[in-house]
Amino acid sequence: MKNIYTYLLSACIVLSFNLEALAKSIAIVTNSESASLKNLSDKDLKKIFLGKLDRTPEVPKIRAAQLDPKNQEYKDFARNFLGKSARELRSYWSVQIFSGKAIPLKSFETSEQLKKWIENTPGGIGFIDSEELSSDLVVVRKVN
């Protein structure tokens, strides 16, 4: 009987490590022209991704973008930075869009596409897997 408990405990530990491994470390990134966005508080950064903040004195137009919701990064960013489930975040944005209160965030299928867009877009900001950072991007915040 003791062996069964030991196996069960081991299985739980292995499973929890695996689940931990599935959750990705996320980085909010921008381009060098908009590096001042690093100085924003978490609260203001959240507002950007909820469509409630679109400018600062240094960046006249902030353009937020996201990875397609089917990506794990979207789910992790929603949960760990915005405090919402992916479903809640999509629902929030649907209300904003279909009531005419906001224009949808630009959405990209892959991190490569998103990174390229941020590099070339004044005020561009988005979130990617921390392991996919490149030297052309400025890290605004790391989200674990």
Add this chain to the structure above:
Amino acid sequence: MKIGISVLCLVFFPSMAFSKMESRGFVTLGTASSNSDVSYHNHIGKLPTVTGITKFGLNLSSDISDRWSFSGQLLSTGQQDYYDLRTDWIILRYQPLTNLRINIGKQLVPLWFAAEYIDVGFLLPWVVPPEEIYNIANIKAFSGLSMNYTYELGSLNLELQPFYGAVNDELPAVYAPDGVSTKVEAERVYGVSIDLGNEFMEARMAYVYGHTNVDYPPGILIEDFETEITTFGLKYDRGDFLLWAEYGVIKDVSSQSSVDKRKEEALAAITRAAPYGENPDLNDVQQLNDVTDAFTKTIIANRVTGYSTYYLTLGYRIDDFVPTISFANLAKIKDEDLITGGEQSSSTLGLRYFVSATSDFKLEYQTISVPKGSYGLFDATNYYIASLTPGAELEELGDVNIVKFAFNAVF
């Protein structure tokens, strides 16, 4: 219509690149059926209907410059035999400050919580919003100016939305046959909505005044109809628990001369129909028209003297399922002014199942109770005429059961 929107934008903003246009959509495929011979709001009767439930919408939006943007929505609503297509709303938006937005164009009146996305079934906890409250205003959209101003009050967000405009709209009539519209004109509509809340909780108050001319089918014109609607709401949605509750009061504030005119018209129509007695020959078109005219004008002359209405919806999430229970009530404010009334109450059990993060099924079972002498939100004319049919047992509607079902998706 898309061409119209594009032309409009190209005229005013020739530099706008339409490749930047974002498009989203929504669809609801639904049906409803009741156990009553008298048809309910949006033609719900014994024969299953899709009217007013099945919908398809296309939302287009684009930034025009750093401060200017536009959004528009096309809406196709299912009728029994065809689909009605209209521009639901189209807004040109100017944002001089991050917390101040000025909206110009055709906009939905922000009267209730869901008023600005009322046709997007996936965003609602019901198959259709409670008719008792979401049906009492005959103004859905106005053309004019509005402003959204947001202000942080500690951890709460305050949003003010004053608006002013006019209405020249045609909406599918909820009681007349398919293809017939109710025409609403308003030389002025104004009001304000005030929202206070955070990500999980929202309290709301709104006030709307409208000075309207309404052409109800079949050709019943009501002029100089002035109404005031005041609403209050509370919404809570956190974790597994959700609550939506709203209360509203609608008052006829027409001038005394307008009220007197409506009563005179109703009296004249009653006088025309009087010779037919209590049992008109419904096969005689003239008699049928005169009786219907008299009955409808009498109802309208009295109908909106004043109503109070509310609903409460509670829900609890269990994985992908959300069972809900709703109670709603529509009651007249003053008994003495009403010959017949639209009072009713209802209770609804619902079950929502999320198929995915962007689609769901909803099933509802609603029981509507209509007090004696009232027709609730049932087709009053239909009720009246049906009650004249020999052998009919329709003098009291009593309790009526309705089943509604819908598949909803956003994409």
